[in-house]
Amino acid sequence: MNDMSPEKKERSRLAKWSRRGFIGAGVLAGGGLLIGIGVRPGNPIGKLSSKVAPGADEQLVNSWVKIDTNNIVTAIVPHCEMGQGAHSVLAQMLADELDADWSKVNVMQAPTDGSYIVTDTARMFVAPFTMNAADWIEPTWNGLFTQIGRLADALITGGSSSIRTTGQYQMRVAGAAARKMLVGAAADEWGVPASEIETRDSTLIHEASGRQASYADFATAAAEQPMDQTPELKSPDQYRLIGKSKARTDIPAKVDGTAKFGIDAAPEGVDYAYAASLRPSVPGTRVASMDASKAQTMGGVLQVLNMGDFVAVVADSYWQAQQALDKIDVTWTESESPIRSTQDQFAAYAKAIDEAGPTGGEEAAAKGDVQTALGNAATVIEAEYKAPYLAHAPMEPINCTAQVTDGKCDVWTSTQVPLMVRSALSDALGISKDDITVHHPYLGGSFGRRLEAVYAVMAARVAQATGYPVKSIWSREEDTQKALYRPAELSRFKAGLDESGALVAYDNIFTQRHDPAEASVPGIYAIPNTSVRVAEAPLHLPFAAWRSVDHSQHGFFIESFIDEAAHAAGKDPMDYRLAMVSGSPRHVAVLEKLREMSGWDEPRSEGTAKGVAIVESFGTIVAEAIEVDMSSGKPKMLNAWAVCDAGYVVNPDGFANQIEGGIVFGLTAAKYGALDLEDGAIVQSNFHDYKMLRIDETPNIEVAVINSGLVPIGGAGEPGLPPAAPALTNAIFAATGKRLRELPIAKQFA
Amino acid sequence: MASFILNGEPVTIDADPAMPILWVVREKAGLAGTKFGCGIAQCGACTVHLDGQPVRSCSTPISQAEGREVTTIEGVAGPEGELSAIQKAWISEQVPQCGYCQSGQIMSATALLRENPNPSDEDIDMAMRGNICRCGTYTRIRRAIKVAAGQAQPRNEEA
Numbered sequence: 001m002n003d004m005s006p007e008k009k010e011r012s013r014l015a016k017w018s019r020r021g022f023i024g025a026g027v028l029a030g031g032g033l034l035i036g037i038g039v040r041p042g043n044p045i046g047k048l049s050s051k052v053a054p055g056a057d058e059q060l061v062n063s064w065v066k067i068d069t070n071n072i073v074t075a076i077v078p079h080c081e082m083g084q085g086a087h088s089v090l091a092q093m094l095a096d097e098l099d100a101d102w103s104k105v106n107v108m109q110a111p112t113d114g115s116y117i118v119t120d121t122a123r124m125f126v127a128p129f130t131m132n133a134a135d136w137i138e139p140t141w142n143g144l145f146t147q148i149g150r151l152a153d154a155l156i157t158g159g160s161s162s163i164r165t166t167g168q169y170q171m172r173v174a175g176a177a178a179r180k181m182l183v184g185a186a187a188d189e190w191g192v193p194a195s196e197i198e199t200r201d202s203t204l205i206h207e208a209s210g211r212q213a214s215y216a217d218f219a220t221a222a223a224e225q226p227m228d229q230t231p232e233l234k235s236p237d238q239y240r241l242i243g244k245s246k247a248r249t250d251i252p253a254k255v256d257g258t259a260k261f262g263i264d265a266a267p268e269g270v271d272y273a274y275a276a277s278l279r280p281s282v283p284g285t286r287v288a289s290m291d292a293s294k295a296q297t298m299g300g301v302l303q304v305l306n307m308g309d310f311v312a313v314v315a316d317s318y319w320q321a322q323q324a325l326d327k328i329d330v331t332w333t334e335s336e337s338p339i340r341s342t343q344d345q346f347a348a349y350a351k352a353i354d355e356a357g358p359t360g361g362e363e364a365a366a367k368g369d370v371q372t373a374l375g376n377a378a379t380v381i382e383a384e385y386k387a388p389y390l391a392h393a394p395m396e397p398i399n400c401t402a403q404v405t406d407g408k409c410d411v412w413t414s415t416q417v418p419l420m421v422r423s424a425l426s427d428a429l430g431i432s433k434d435d436i437t438v439h440h441p442y443l444g445g446s447f448g449r450r451l452e453a454v455y456a457v458m459a460a461r462v463a464q465a466t467g468y469p470v471k472s473i474w475s476r477e478e479d480t481q482k483a484l485y486r487p488a489e490l491s492r493f494k495a496g497l498d499e500s501g502a503l504v505a506y507d508n509i510f511t512q513r514h515d516p517a518e519a520s521v522p523g524i525y526a527i528p529n530t531s532v533r534v535a536e537a538p539l540h541l542p543f544a545a546w547r548s549v550d551h552s553q554h555g556f557f558i559e560s561f562i563d564e565a566a567h568a569a570g571k572d573p574m575d576y577r578l579a580m581v582s583g584s585p586r587h588v589a590v591l592e593k594l595r596e597m598s599g600w601d602e603p604r605s606e607g608t609a610k611g612v613a614i615v616e617s618f619g620t621i622v623a624e625a626i627e628v629d630m631s632s633g634k635p636k637m638l639n640a641w642a643v644c645d646a647g648y649v650v651n652p653d654g655f656a657n658q659i660e661g662g663i664v665f666g667l668t669a670a671k672y673g674a675l676d677l678e679d680g681a682i683v684q685s686n687f688h689d690y691k692m693l694r695i696d697e698t699p700n701i702e703v704a705v706i707n708s709g710l711v712p713i714g715g716a717g718e719p720g721l722p723p724a725a726p727a728l729t730n731a732i733f734a735a736t737g738k739r740l741r742e743l744p745i746a747k748q749f750a
Numbered sequence: 751m752a753s754f755i756l757n758g759e760p761v762t763i764d765a766d767p768a769m770p771i772l773w774v775v776r777e778k779a780g781l782a783g784t785k786f787g788c789g790i791a792q793c794g795a796c797t798v799h800l801d802g803q804p805v806r807s808c809s810t811p812i813s814q815a816e817g818r819e820v821t822t823i824e825g826v827a828g829p830e831g832e833l834s835a836i837q838k839a840w841i842s843e844q845v846p847q848c849g850y851c852q853s854g855q856i857m858s859a860t861a862l863l864r865e866n867p868n869p870s871d872e873d874i875d876m877a878m879r880g881n882i883c884r885c886g887t888y889t890r891i892r893r894a895i896k897v898a899a900g901q902a903q904p905r906n907e908e909a
Contacts, residue, residue, distance in 0.1 A: 083848030083885045245905075247844060254849030255840040256833065257783020257823035261850060264782040274777070299766060319773040320766075322789075395787050395795055395850040395884045444785070444850030445884050476788045653844055653905070657890070661847055664886025687792035687882060696875035698888040 023177045025223050032068040033219040035178050064110065065094060065174045067182075071202055071216035073098060074106040075171065079162040080416055081109070081250055082443035082450075083661075084717045085654040086162040088248040093167045093650060096241035097175030097234060099199035100215070107249050109440070163650055168712060176231035178222070185221035186213060236648065236709070243707075245653030250442070261444045262414030263473065265401040270410075272401060273302055275462050275472040276321035277312040278328070279482040281681035282335040283542055287311060289331045295324035303466050304328065312462050318473050335680050339540035342488070342677045346386065349490035349511040352537035361509050361533035365521040368529030373505035377496025381568050383561055385493070386742040387553040388674040389541055389682075390486035391479070391690060396444020398479050400459035403469035408435045409460055414443040416450045424453035425460050447665070448545040452484060480690050481682040484544030485675065487512045491557045496529075501569025503562075503580065505529045510557070511537040512550075516617070519550035522558050524587055524616050525580040540677065547665055548718040551617040555722025556670075556729070556743065559613035563730045564739065573730060574600050574612050581614075586708050590614065590623045590643045597704055598625035598641040607631030608638065611730025613723035619714030620646040624663065624723040626699065630735040634749045637667065637699035637728065645706040646714035655716045656703040662720020663701055668693040670725035674744050691746075754815040756781075757825030767813035771805075772796045774812045775822055783823035783853045787882070794881030797854035798822050804861040806880075823853035826860060836860055839897040842904035847885035855881045859895050868899055 026034045064076035075091040091107045094100075179199055186204045187194040190211055198205045202215045236243065253259035280286065290311055292304040300320030305312045311330055315321035339345050353361075358371070374380060400413035409431050415421050418438040426433045443450060459472035474482075489512045496505030506527045510520060513534040520532050546552060566576035574595055581587035591614060595601065598610060607630050614623035627639040642659050649655045672691035676683040684690040729740040740748060753762045756779060765774050775781050775798065784807060787795030791806035798807045799821040800814070826834050833841075836859050846852045855878065862869060862877035869877065874895050883891070896902040 083846070085847070245844075247841065250849070251841055251844060251846050254846040254852050255837045255856060256827055257781070257853050259849050260782070261785075263786065266780070266782070317769065317773055317777050318786075319769055393884060395785070395793065395848065395882065397786060443848060445848040447884075473786070476790070657844060657847060657887070660889055661886035664888060665884075668886075686790055687788050688790065692793075692882045692884060693886070693888075694879045694882065695888040695891060696879045698886075701889045 023174065023227055023229055025181065025225075025227060027220055027223045028066055028068060030069065031220045032066060032216070033178060033181065033222045035065045035174050065098070065178055067178065067215050067219040067222075069216045069219065071101075071214045072104050072106055073100045073202065073215070074108055076108045076110045077166070077171075078110045079166060080418070080440055080443055082414075082416065082446040084162070084658060085248050085250075085651065087250055088246070089163055089651045089654055090167050090171045091249065092241045092244075092246050093163070094171040094175040096239055097172045098179045099201070099240070100175070101202040102241055102246060104202055163713065163716065167650065172233055173231060176233055177228055180228050180231050181222040181225040182215055182218050184225040185218040189218070189221065242650050243648070243652070245651055248654060260441045261396050262401075262412060262441055263396055263399040263444065265412030265439065265441060265471070267401065267403070267410070267412060267439075270401075270403055270469045272403070272469040272471050273314050273316065273466075274318040274321045275312050275314050275459065275470040276318060276325040277310050277458055277462070277472060277474065277478070278325055278330065279310045279478065280332045281481060282332065282337070282679070283540065284337065285332045285335050287330060288333045291329040294327040298324040298327065302468065305462060305465060307458070307461060307465070310458060312458075312472075314462060314466050314468055314470055318471070322475060337538075337540055337680060339538065340677065340680045342388075345389075345488050345540055345677060346490055349488075349535075349537045352511055352535040353490065353492055353509050356509060356533065356535040358507075359531075359533075361535045362513075363532070364513065364517070364534055365523070365530055365532040367527075367531075370505050370507045370529045370531040373529035374494060374496040374507065377505055378499045379497040379501075379568055380494065381497070381564055382492070382494045383564055383739075383741055385491045385557045385560065387489045387556060388743060389488045389677070390546055390552075390669055390673045391483055391675060392445075392447045392449035392486075392544065392546055393480065393687075393690065393692065394443070394445030394447060394449050397476055398449075398455045398474040398483075399472060400456040401469070401471040402456070402459040402463040404429060404431075404460055404464040405469075407431060408437075410437045410439065411456050411460060412439040412441065413456045413459075414446070414450055415440050415453075415456065416443070416446055416448075417453065421453040421456045424457050428457045429460055429464055447547040448549070449479075449483065451545055476687070477685040480675075480685050485541045486546030486552060487514070487539050487541070487543055489553045491553070493557070493561045495561065495565050497565060497569055501571055501576075503527050503565050507531045508557075508561075509533045509535055510554075511535050512539060512553075514543060515545065515549045516551070519554045519617070520558075522562070524584065524614065524621075525562070525577075526583055527580070540680070541675075541682070547662070548617060548721040551615060551718070551722040552666075552669070555613070555615040555617070556725040559615065559723060559726035560729055560739075560741065563611070563613075563726065563733065567733070573734075577612065577614060586645050586706075587614065587616075587621055589706055589708070590621050590645050593704060593706060594623045594625055594641060594643040597643060597702065598627070598639070600625065607735065609731050609735035611727045611732070611734055613726035613730060615719070615722040617719045617722055618717075619712065620644055620716070620719035621714075622659065622719045622723055624720075624727040626724070626727040626731045628728065628731040628735055630732065635728070635732050635745065637697065640667075640699045640701045640724070640727070642701070642703045642720060642723075643706065644703065644719065645708050646716065646719070648707050648709060648713050649705050649716075650713070652705055655705060658716040659703045659720035660701045662718065663724045664693055664698060666721040666724025667698075667728060670728050670743055670745060671697070672744050672746050674747065752812045752816060754812075754817060755819040757821055763812075765812050768811050771798060771800075771807035771810050771812050771815055771820060775807065775820070781822050781824050785850055785853055787851065787854075792882075793851070793854075794858060795851045795854040797857040797881065799857060799861060802861070802864065804858050821857075823856060826856060834860065835898040836863065836894070839894040839904065843890050843894040843897060844905070845887050845890040845894050847887055851881060851883045851885075855883065855891055859891070859898070862895070863899060868901070869895065
C-alpha cells in the first residue's frame with residue numbers, strides 16, 4: 001500500500017507532469033490569447049516527441065486553448081468523440097479552472113497535423129496520455145503499443161483515459177494557467193494586486209475599485225504575462241462546473257441529423273466515386289483468382305480491382321458497387337492455420353492448459369502457497385469457464401473517403417488513432433507523412449474497433465490505383481466477419497475453502513493475456529494463497545481491444561467463480577464478497593450502497609432472483625446487481641443497479657450514461673454475443689445472427705455514484721461492462737441453481 | 751427517374767428504380783442524416799417515414815416512393831428549424847452517445863407518438879424494438895419518449 005495521502009499523491013503527479021510537460025502562450029492572429037500545452041523533449045516521452053516533431057524548436061503540443069476577442073473560449077481537444085462525451089467534459093474541466101462562462105465555451109477537434117496552426121515553438125501533434133498515465137495503466141498501453149507496434153503514433157482515444165489524463169493534467173492546467181495570465185494582465189493595467197482580482201463567467205472583477213472587464217479585453221495582453229508552469233488547481237469546494245451534469249455540446253447536432261460522422265464526409269470540391277470491398281474470410285489468405293465478368297458490365301460500375309489482399313468495385317453509388325461485388329467469384333488461397341472451428345480453438349486452449357499442468361504457465365499473480373493450501377482445504381471446488389470470440393459491431397459501418405492526387409493524400413475517416421492511420425498511409429502509398437492529412441469527424445461508435453488503420457489504407461490504395469477519389473464503405477457483413485476480435489478464452493479454476501467457508505486458496509490458469517495486465521487477478525479480494533497463470537496458446541482470429549479488453553472475460557470468470565465459492569460456503573454472495581473486501585473501505589462502501597439500492601435483502605417475488613458482481617477496472621470500482629425473472633423458463637432481465645466509485649466524477653450524468661451503456665454492452669454479450677468458426681471463417685454475418693440487445697430486453701437501470709474523493713480519478717467508458725455478465729448469470733443461478741460457465745446464455749436457453 | 755416529395759419539397763431524381771431510398775437520399779439528395787447500419791432492415795438506423803409510416807429505407811426501393819412523401823430526420827424540425835418535442839426531449843434527457851443510430855430512433859419515436867400520444871412502457875418497447883443502439887441508450891430513449899409525451903419531467907442539468 002502507498003502511504004501517501006491522496007492529495008499529496010496528486011501534487012506529486014502534477015509535479016511529475018510539470019517536468020515532462022510545458023505550457024506555451026502566444027497571441028492569436030487578430031488578437032487574443034492562445035495557450036498550448038504539451039510535452040517537453042528530453043524526457044521519456046521526449047523519445048516520442050523526437051520522432052514526430054524532430055526539429056530542435058519543435059515540441060509536441062497536445063491541447064490548445066484560445067480566448068478570442070469575442071470573449072469566446074475554445075478548447076481544442078486531442079481526443080476523438082465516439083459517444084463517450086470526452087469533447088464536452090474536457091471543455092468543462094478547462095472552463096472550470098479558467099472560470100469561463102460555460103455558455104461561451106466552444107469545443108474543437110484538434111486536427112491530426114499541424115498545417116493549420118504552426119508557431120515557432122510548437123507544432124500540433126498529440127501524445128495524449130502516455131506521459132500522464134497513472135502508473136498502473138502504463139503496462140496496459142505498453143501492451144497495446146506492442147500490438148500496434150507504433151509508439152510514435154500515440155494519438156489514441158481509449159483506455160477510458162481522456163478525462164483522467166488529458167482532462168486532469170492538461171485541460172485543467174491550461175485553464176488555470178490562462179486564468180492566472182489574464183489576472184496578471186488586469187492587475188498590471190489596473191495597478192492593483194493580482195490577489196484582489198476575482199474571476200467569474202469570463203469576467204475579471206476588482207471589487208474594491210469597482211472595476212470589471214471581460215477576458216477578451218485582456219486576452220492579448222495576457223500573452224505577455226509570465227508563464228506559471230505549475231498553476232494551482234482548484235480544490236473540489238471551488239468547482240463551479242466540475243461535478244455538475246452540464247449538457248453535452250455535441251448532442252444538439254445528434255438529434256437533427258446534422259452531426260457529421262466519418263461516413264458522411266462530403267469534402268467540398270472532391271467528386272468521389274464509391275467503393276465496396278471484399279476481404280478473405282479466413283485470416284492470412286489472399287486472392288488466388290477471381291472472375292469479375294458479370295460485375296464489370298453492371299450498371300454504374302467504373303472499375304473492378306484485384307488488390308491481392310482484397311477485391312474492390314468502384315461505382316457511381318455504393319449500392320451499385322456492393323451489388324456488383326456480390327457477383328464476383330473469388331477463389332482464395334489456403335490457410336495454414338490448424339484451427340478450423342470453434343471446437344479446434346477451444347481444443348487448442350485445453351491442450352495448452354493441460355500441458356502447463358498444475359504449476360506451469362506464465363505467472364500473472366502469486367501469493368502464499370496455493371498447492372499446500374488446497375491440500376489442507378476443507379472443501380475444494382473446480383470449474384472451467386469459456387468466453388467466445390466477439391465483434392465490436394459499432395453502428396457506423398467501417399468507412400474511409402480517400403483522395404490521392406499530386407503526391408498528396410487526404411482521408412476522412414472515423415478513427416481512434418489518426419496519427420497511426422497517417423503513418424500506415426505513408427508506408428502503403430509511399431507518400432511523406434507531411435503530405436497526408438487525416439480528417440476525423442465523429443465516430444459512430446467504436447468500442448476498440450477503430451484502433452486499426454487497414455480500412456483507411458485500403459480506401460487510399462483503391463484511390464491511388466484508380467485515380468478516383470473514393471468513399472469506401474464496408475458492408476455490415478464485412479465488418480462482422482473480416483475485422484479484429486475480442487479473443488475467445490478458456491479459464492480453469494480451483495479453490496480451497498476452510499471450515500468456515502472462507503476462500504484460502506485460489507488457483508487459476510487461462511489462455512490469452514492481453515490488457516490490462518491485472519485483469520485476471522482477483523486483487524480486490526483478500527485471499528491468502530493465490531496463483532494465477534497464463535498458458536500460451538494459438539489464437540486463430542486477430543486480436544482487438546474490445547471495450548474493457550481482458551476485463552470483459554475475466555470479470556465474468558472471476559465474479560462467477562467467487563459466486564460459486566460463496567454458494568459452496570453456504571454464504572450470501574453479497575456477504576461473502578463484503579467479508580473479502582473488508583480491508584478496503586471504498587469497496588465496502590460500494591457494496592453496501594448496492595445492497596441498499598437493489599433491495600438485496602428484501603424478500604423476492606416468485607421466479608425472480610438477484611445476482612451481484614464487483615469489478616475494479618480502469619481506476620473505477622463498479623458493483624452491479626441484476627434482477628431476473630425466470631418464471632417463463634427463460635431469463636427476463638427486470639432491473640440493473642450499479643454503484644460506482646471513480647474517485648471524483650466530473651459530469652455525473654455523462655458518467656451515468658457511460659455506465660448504462662457499459663451495462664447494455666455487457667448484457668448484449670452475455671445474452672447473445674458469439675462468433676463461431678467453421679472452415680476457418682466466421683459464421684455470423686449481420687444483426688440477424690450476431691444479435692444485439694434491444695429496448696424491450698433491456699432492464700431498468702439505476703446508477704449511483706460515490707465520490708470518495710480519492711485521486712487520480714477513474715474512467716467511465718469501460719468499467720460499467722465487466723460486472724454485467726456475471727451479475728446476470730449469478731442471478732440466474734440464484735433463481736434456478738443452474739450455473740452458466742459459458743457465454744452467451746441464449747445458446748443455453750434456446 | 752423517381753418523383754416524390756422529400757421533406758415537403760417535390761423532387762425528381764435520376765436513380766435505378768431498385769435503388770434503396772437510403773442511398774437515393776444520402777448520395778443523390780445529399781441528406782446525410784439518414785444512416786446506413788446493416789442493409790437488411792435489422793437495425794433501424796435508416797428509418798424514414800413513407801407517407802408518415804416508419805420504413806427501413808435500406809431495404810425499400812425508391813420505386814415504392816413514387817408520388818409519395820418521404821420524410822427524413824432533416825424534415826422533423828419545424829419550418830423555422832424549431833425542434834420537435836421529441837428532439838427537445840432527446841436533448842433534455844441527454845440520450846445520444848455516439849449518436850449514429852439516433853436519427854432512426856427519433857423517426858421511430860416520432861411515428862409512435864403521432865399514432866399513440868400517450869404510450870405505455872410496452873407500447874414504447876414494441877415501437878422501438880426495431881432500432882438498435884449499440885451505445886445502449888435504451889433507458890434514456892424510454893424516458894425521453896415519456897418526457898415528450900408529457901408523462902415525465904425533463905431532467906435538470908445542475909442536479
